[in-house]
Amino acid sequence: MIDSEQVRYVARLARLRLSDEEVDRMTGELGSILDHIEKISALDLEGVEPTSHVVELENVLRPDEPHESLPRDVALAEAPDANETGFRVPSPGA
Amino acid sequence: MPEAVAERAYEPVIGLEIHVQLSTRTKMFCGCALSFGEEPNTRTCPVCLGLPGTLPVVNAEAVHYGLMIGMALGCEPASRSIFHRKNYFYPDLPKGYQVSQYDVPLARDGRLGDIRIHRVHLEEDAAKLVHAGASGRIHSAEASVVDFNRGGTPLVEIVTEPDVRSAAQAAKWLRLLRVTLRSLGVSDVNMDEGSLRCDANVSLRPAGQTTLGTKAELKNMNSFRFLERGIDAELARQEAILREGGSVVQETLHYDTRTGAISSLRSKEEAHDYRYFPEPDLVPVAPTEEMLERARRALPELPAERAERLERDFGLAPDAATLLAFRTELGDFFETTVQAGGENADARAIANWVTGELTANLGDADPGESKVEPAALARLVAMVADGAVAGSAAKEVLSALVAEGGDPERIVEKKGLGRADAGELSGIVERAMSEQADAVQKVREGNDKAIGAIMGVVMRETKGRADGGEVQRLIRERL
Amino acid sequence: MSSEVTELTAADAAGRVRGGELSAAELFAAWRERAAGDSLNAYLWLADEAPGEIAVEGPLGGVPLAVKDLFCTEGIPSAAGSRILEGYRPPYTATVVERLTQAGAPTLGKTNMDEFAMGSSNENSGFGPVKNPWDESRVPGGSSGGSAAAVAAGLAPWAIGTDTGGSIRQPAALCGIVGLKPTYGACSRYGMIAFASSLDQAGPLTRDVTDCALLFGQMIGRDPRDSTSLAFPEELTLPTAERLDGLRFGVPPELSGEGIEPGVREVFDQTLARIEELGGQVVDVALPHSNEGISAYYLIAPAEASANLARFDGVRYGARAGDGDLLSMYEETREQGFGDEVKRRILIGTYALSSGYYDALYGRALRVRTKIAQDFRAAFERVDLIVTPTSPTVAFGLGERTDDPLAMYLSDFCTVPMPLAGIPAISIPGGMSEGLPVGVQLAGPAFSEGRILDAAFALETAIGFDGSAARDA
Ligand SMILES: [Mg+2]
C-alpha cells in the first residue's frame, strides 16, 4: 500500500530526516497499519457528511480590543538562537 | 513547425491575487495591536508566536471588514464559511501552517469594473524575515532574524478570474481596486508599505483559443510600475519560449524590481503539497442578518458609482468624472462648489477649474483644507462666464485665493484685474498698431499670423485683462 | 501524621482544611513528601514547597494537584513528555490549571506521559516509562500514565490528564482508579499542548467518584480563549445516588465481546449483574460502526497531529539541531527531538492529508466519524448509558507490545469511539483479574456527566473496590 518512496516523500513534507534503515522500518510498520485502516474503504459512505467539528458552534468572535503584548525579552527567552531583537535562523536558500 | 509557431499571435491571460492588510486594531486571531514600525518582536503574545497549547480566536472586526470588501466587489457572502490549515514550513510561519480559507471562502463571484472576482477570503499574514545579508535580496543573505510583529495581521485575499489581457490593464484595474478599498476605510492600501500586495498568474495562449495556457505565478511586484513591467517581462519571456516551440513550466517566479530580472523561486524549501484540512480550533463563520446589514450600512458610495453619477448628473467628461471620483477630496470640493454656485452654476466649468487650475496650484493637497472657499471659486467661475474677468486674469485671481483666500470681486478690484472695456482698449490697440507698423503691413499683405505680434503687445499692456476675441475685432476694424 | 492525611480522599481532606481542622501548608508538605518518594517515574517535576498563597477557602480546599506534563504552567517545565521541549518553561498557564489553582488546588508536580500524549502504555515518554504501582513490571497505561500511577500509588491526592482516544480512561482502568473524559468543549483546551485538536479533552484522574465530581466541577466552563469551549448547561452537584432504578444500560457487543480477555469479561459481567441488583436495566445496543473507530481515529488524530506538531521547528523554543542550513535545522531538530511513535503518527497523518490520498483516507475517516456519532445518537434513544470494558486487557508487561504498534493501536477499540462522537465517558474500577485492576466504562450523551457520575457513584459503592494495596506499596 505505501512504498518507501512515498515514505520518503511524506517524511520530506513533514521535515523528518529518516535514515535508510528508518525508511525501511517505517515502510513496513506504516504498511501494516494502513492495511488495517483501509478497511474503511469497504464502507458505503455515499452521501454521508464529513464531521470535522463535534461542537455545533458558529460565529465565536472576539471584540477588536488590544491586549498587552509580551515584553520582548520574555518572547525571546526560550529561543535556541536569538539576538537582542529577534529569533535567528539560517536564511532560506542560503 | 517553429515557422508555423512564429506566425501565430498570442493572447495574454492574466489573473491577479491581491493581499490586503486590514486596518483593524488587533491581529486576526489574537489581541496584539497591529504594528507600525515598532521595535522588532514587541507586538507578540503566546498565540501569535505559535507557542504550544495556544488557540486562535477570530477578530470580529476582521470578519466585518471582509464582508464589506466582499460586498463592495459585488460578491455573494457565504452563508457558512470555514477556516482551513495550509501546511508548509517557513521561518516566518510560527505554527507550521497558515490559518486561511480554502473551499468555502467568506465571499465569492463578484465583479469590479471589467474584471470578475473569483473569491474573497480571510487569512493571517506571515511574520517578517529580516535578512542579515548585505543586499535585502533573499538569496544572498546568510543568517536572518524573524520579527513576529507582522505575524497574524488580518489579511483579505482577493482572487480575480483570468480576465486581464495586458499589463497596462492590470495596473489600471489595481488602481481602481485600491481607491475602492480606500473608500471603504478598511486598509491603508499602500503598496510600498506592503498593505496592498499583488501577485499575477500570467499565461499566453494562441489568439482566438479559449483553453488556458500553462501559467506562471509572478510575485513581489510592490508598485504599480513594477506590476506593469513585471507582467510585460514575463509575457515576453513566455512568448520567446513558445516561439522557440518550447513550453512554459508552471512555477513561482520572483521579479527583481532592481534588475528587472525574473528568477524561479522554487528552492529546496518549496513544497507544493499544502495538505489543507479544516482548522479544528475554529468554528464556522456564518454571517447573521445583523452582520450582513452592518456591513451593508458601512458601505460608502464607491468611486466607480460616483464617477458614473458625476457624468450622468453633471454631464462631466469621463476623465474629469473619474479623476474627481478617484480623488475623493477633489470630488467633495467639486460638489460643494457646484452647490455654492446655485442653480445656474456651470458644473463642467467648475470641474475644469477644480481638476485643472486648482490642482495645478495645490498639487496633492486637499482643497477642502485650503484657503479657497467653494463659494469663492463658484463666484470666480461665474465672473468668467459673464465676462467680468478674462480667462488669464482669472487664473491670477485663483492663485491669490489659494495664497490668502478671500473674495474674488475684491481681489479683482484691488489688483485692477477687471476686464478692460472697449474705450480703454481702442487706445491701446492703436498704440500697438503704430508700434508694430511692419506687422500691420504683413497682415495687410495677407500674412494673418502676423496679427499675433500686435495682440501680444495689447495683452502685455492690459496684463491679460483683455478678451482675445475683442482685441482681434478691434485690430481688424483698423486695418 | 503525613501518612494519615494522605490516606484521606481529596474530598475529605478538602473538607478538613475548609473546616479549619487541617492546615493547607501541612497537607501540601505531607503530599510533597509522599511524591518525593516516587519510585515509578510518575513525576517529571515536583514543587519544592507549598506556594505562598493557597486558596483554602476555594471548593478544592487547598488539596494539591498532580498535573500532566501536557498542560502549560507558567515558569514550570512543560515538555509534553518530549525531548524536543526538554526544559521548556512557558510564559503562561493553561486555563484549566489556572481555574483549579484559583479553586484551591495548588500544583504539586508535573506528571510523566507518552510523548505528546501519543501512546497507551507510557513507554513513549521521552523521559522513561512509568511503572504500574500494582506490578512494577507492567505498564500503567497511557498517555496519562504518570497521573494515573501517581494517584493509584498515593503519590498524589488527585490529578488531571488529557484524553484523545482513551488517554485518561485506559490508564485509570489499568491503575485501578477513576478517570473521566468529559464532553468535548466542556473544559478549555487553552494551554493544553495539542495532539488532536478535535478530540483532546482535559479530565480528572482520582481515587474515587466523589473526588472526580468535585475536581471536574471546577474544570468546566466556557473560555474566551478557546473557540470550541462551551458553558456547561447544568449545575453539577456531588453524586449521592445509591440505586440505579429506571436507568437503562446498553451493552454494545462490538465493544464487549470479541477481543476482550476472559478475566476482564468476567469482571465486566459481574458489573452488569451489580447494575441489575441496583435496579438498573441491562440491554444490548448496537454500535455498528464502532469497529471502524480505530481506523477513523488513527487517521484523524495523526492528521491533526501532523499539523499541530509542525510548530516544533527549533526557531522560537525547544531544542535546535542542524548544520546551519535551514532544511537541516528543520529535519535534524525534528529527527532528534521526536521519538519513534511521534514520527510514525506524523508520517501517517501527513500521508492521509497529502494530495491524492485526502479523499480516500482523511476524508473517509471524517465520514466514518459521522456514522459513529449517529450510532451513539440512535443508541441513546433507547438507553441512558452505555457500558463497556475500558480496556480489553489488564495492564500488560513493559516492552511487551513496543515492537508491534498496530497491536498497541488495536487495544484502544473500547475508548476511541466516544471522543470521535465528542461524548463523555468514565472509567471506574470494576474488580480484579490476575491481581490487577479491571476498568468498567460508562458513556452517555453530550453533557450527561451528572448522570454518569451519579451512576458511577452508586456502582462504586456497590462494588466496594479497595485500591489501598497499591498505595501501601
Ligand atoms: Mg494567501
Ligand SMILES: [Zn+2]
Ligand atoms: Zn499576539
